[in-house]
Amino acid sequence: xxxxxxxxxxxxxxxxxxxxxxxxxTMNPVISLISLAGALAFRLALPVKKDxxxxxxxxxxxxxxxxxxxxxxxIGSTVIVVINNHNVTVEAALYGLFLGIMxxxxxxxxxxxxxxxxxxxxxxxxxxxxxxxxxxxxxALRFIPMYIRKARQMSTDQKALGLYKxxxxxxxxxxTMRVFSGLLSYMIEKTIITSDSMSARGYSGRRxxxxxLYPFARRDALFLAFSLVFAACAVYATAxxxxxxxxxxxxxxxxxxxxxxxxxxxxxxxxxxxxxxxGGNRLKWRCLRSKISHSDIRLPIx
Amino acid sequence: xxSGKNEKLRKALSVLILFVFIPAVVLSGxxxxxxxxxxxxxxxxxxLSVMLFACGxxxxxxxxxxxVLAAAAVTMASVGRAVFSFVPGVNPITxxxxxxxxxxxxxxxxxxxxxSALISNIFAGQGVWTPFQMFAWGMIGLIxxxxxKQFAGHTVRLCVYTFFAGLAYSFIMDVWTVIWAYNTFRLxxxxxxxxxxxxxxxxxxxxNVVFTALLAKPFSEKLGRIKIKYGI
Numbered sequence: 001x002x003x004x005x006x007x008x009x010x011x012x013x014x015x016x017x018x019x020x021x022x023x024x025x026t027m028n029p030v031i032s033l034i035s036l037a038g039a040l041a042f043r044l045a046l047p048v049k050k051d052x053x054x055x056x057x058x059x060x061x062x063x064x065x066x067x068x069x070x071x072x073x074x075i076g077s078t079v080i081v082v083i084n085n086h087n088v089t090v091e092a093a094l095y096g097l098f099l100g101i102m103x104x105x106x107x108x109x110x111x112x113x114x115x116x117x118x119x120x121x122x123x124x125x126x127x128x129x130x131x132x133x134x135x136x137x138x139x140a141l142r143f144i145p146m147y148i149r150k151a152r153q154m155s156t157d158q159k160a161l162g163l164y165k166x167x168x169x170x171x172x173x174x175x176t177m178r179v180f181s182g183l184l185s186y187m188i189e190k191t192i193i194t195s196d197s198m199s200a201r202g203y204s205g206r207r208x209x210x211x212x213l214y215p216f217a218r219r220d221a222l223f224l225a226f227s228l229v230f231a232a233c234a235v236y237a238t239a240x241x242x243x244x245x246x247x248x249x250x251x252x253x254x255x256x257x258x259x260x261x262x263x264x265x266x267x268x269x270x271x272x273x274x275x276x277x278x279g280g281n282r283l284k285w286r287c288l289r290s291k292i293s294h295s296d297i298r299l300p301i302x
Numbered sequence: 303x304x305s306g307k308n309e310k311l312r313k314a315l316s317v318l319i320l321f322v323f324i325p326a327v328v329l330s331g332x333x334x335x336x337x338x339x340x341x342x343x344x345x346x347x348x349x350l351s352v353m354l355f356a357c358g359x360x361x362x363x364x365x366x367x368x369x370v371l372a373a374a375a376v377t378m379a380s381v382g383r384a385v386f387s388f389v390p391g392v393n394p395i396t397x398x399x400x401x402x403x404x405x406x407x408x409x410x411x412x413x414x415x416x417x418s419a420l421i422s423n424i425f426a427g428q429g430v431w432t433p434f435q436m437f438a439w440g441m442i443g444l445i446x447x448x449x450x451k452q453f454a455g456h457t458v459r460l461c462v463y464t465f466f467a468g469l470a471y472s473f474i475m476d477v478w479t480v481i482w483a484y485n486t487f488r489l490x491x492x493x494x495x496x497x498x499x500x501x502x503x504x505x506x507x508x509x510n511v512v513f514t515a516l517l518a519k520p521f522s523e524k525l526g527r528i529k530i531k532y533g534i
Contacts, residue, residue: 024430025335025342027485065483072494073484099483110429119424129353130360132369137417139373140380144421147377181520187374188528195366203366239334 002046002116003281004274009121010128011220016113018231019270024106026238028245030254030264032102038271039108045278048115058107062100069096077249095247112274124212150186154179226273233266319357324350341482348478349433352440355412362409372410375402379418384425389509391502395422396442396467397513401521403447404454411443430482431475438474442467457518464514468507472499 004012023035043050069092070080076089119141127134158178198204237243242259246252328346332339375398382394395418403411419435446453446463453460476495477487484491496503 020430021331021342024482025331025338025345027337068494072490073488106430110427114424114428117428119421122420122424126356130356132360132364133356133413133417136369136373136376136413137421139370140376140417140421143374143377144381147381177516177520180517181524184378184520185524185527187378188371188524191370191374192367192528192532195370198370199366235334238336241336244337 002048003278004116006219007223008214008216008220009117009124010214010216011224012116012121013125014224015227015274016109016117018227020106020109020113022231022234022238022267022270023109024102026234026243026267027098027102028243029098029101031234031243031267032098032105034264034268034271035105036101036108038268038275039105039112041272041275042112042278043108045275045282046112046115047278047282051111054107054111058100058104061103061107062097065100065103066093066096069093069099075248091247091249091251094251098247121214124214127212147183147187151179151183154182154186223273223277227270230266230270230273234263234270237263237266324354338485340487341485344478344481345430345433348437352416352433352436355409355416355440359409359413364410368406368410371402372406372414375399375406375414376417376421378402379414380422380425383418383422387426389505391505392509393422393506394509394513394517395419395439396464396471396510397517399439399443400446400453400460400464400467400514401517403443404450404460405525406447407450408444408447411445411447412440413443415439415441415443431478434475434478438471442471455522457515460518461511461514464510465507468510469503472496472503472506 019035019038023031070076070088073092073095076087076091076095078090079087080090080093081088119137123134123138123141126137155175158175163175163178234243237259240259242255242257243263245255327350328343331342331346335342379395379398382398386392386394395415399411399415399418402414406414416436416439419439420432423429423432423435446467453463473496476492476499479495480491481487
């Protein structure tokens with residue numbers, strides 16, 4: 001369990017929106033590196049099961065960007081080789097590299113987002129946009145395990161009836177289609193029954209309210225305020241063109257003017273925000289744990 | 303929350319969102335992220351148009367049966383994607399969306415496509431592409447629903463439509479890839495992107511046809527039976 005499970009999902013969603021939007025739409029090498037570093041730090045801080053394959057993906061993606069960008073784009077001034085009258089340039093390769101870093105950062109942020117934003121939280125956020133849509137998604141999420149169970153039952157039933165599936169593809173496909181066809185009938189009938197009983201319980205009545213388990217607490221206000229202020233710094237610097245970075249035809253020097261520094265620091269603080277929250281929370285848990293060990297407890301002598 | 307008790311406030315808010323909030327988000331972003339203005343613009347438009355559709359769906363009176371059937375369709379599509387996830391480029395979302403959209407109409411079709419993308423991405427992985435997938439599949443469903451009279455009961459037409467829908471889906475996603483990476487639309491990048499995805503596109507378009515051809519018949523049979531049984 002992460003400490004973000006008790007936060008209001010809207011807070012968490014707005015934070016991720018800030019980080020990702022500011023990160024991927026500002027093409028600046030420093031911002032891309034900060035985004036990647038922050039995403040990796042947060043990934044380390046999150047106490048959830050992590051998929052190791054993601055690293056292979058991001059590395060491959062970065063390499064692919066670095067290779068393909070100079071092959072297909074020929075602008076830039078420092079030529080490495082000329083192939084078929086096309087210049088392969090250093091600038092294009094470096095653009096590819098930073099593009100890859102930016103994309104990798106986004107991939108890691110999204111991996112953390114998926115780990116935190118479980119389906120119930122997505123439904124909660126959807127409820128703000130449209131309650132009907134939220135209802136459809138909630139029902140679909142409830143139907144998924146139900147239909148999978150039913151499909152297994154049907155498959156077993158068919159085996160018991162003597163309708164065996166062979167190992168050949170055609171036979172397997174036909175068997176799957178038999179199950180699917182049965183499932184479709186079951187599903188449609190079930191739909192009618194469900195909707196009729198919903199109507200009977202007053203679903204189509206006029207007034208409807210949604211209920212949720214997530215209060216908007218002080219911690220949410222604090223976290224939201226921090227992330228909005230830091231994001232505003234980064235967006236302000238971007239809007240004032242301080243973070244603008246040119247790769248072509250020559251690469252710019254990294255800007256160190258005050259406004260650019262404001263952008264870097266703001267975005268850096270934004271990226272480190274969740275790791276600090278998560279890490280701090282776990283530290284607090286460690287500190288508050290009882291120091292009395294079992295051996296210290298003496299039973300009263302009778 | 304916002305969706306409070308006051309019906310008038312709710313209506314005012316929805317108008318405000320449509321005419322003030324969405325243009326403001328798109329325009330301000332385009333001016334702020336100048337070096338990435340095109341990619342930001344199309345990202346915002348895709349995400350917000352999905353939102354807009356959801357709002358419209360909320361205001362329209364949809365029968366309970368239709369609503370629950372839409373949920374069941376989303377389930378079918380998402381489970382199908384999970385089942386076939388071992389074959390790259392194959393998923394039945396387009397086929398299921400189109401078949402249900404023809405029966406349920408354009409708006410429900412959009413919702414089925416869009417939410418199948420959202421829910422199956424909970425298992426397959428969310429990303430920057432989620433709003434685009436929602437938009438692309440939603441549009442496929444919407445168009446199928448709009449032309450439902452032409453499609454209903456014509457398996458061949460449906461197969462042709464899903465074939466081209468599969469191609470269109472890949473092409474839309476490639477437009478996004480190119481604009482996101484380079485912030486311009488250059489034909490050479492687009493061709494490179496399309497050609498690198500060509501095997502997937504081909505597999506996807508053909509598998510759509512196979513799914514549609516296999517599902518169309520049981521589908522119309524079952525729905526016809528239910529129509530007689532419950533008198534819908």
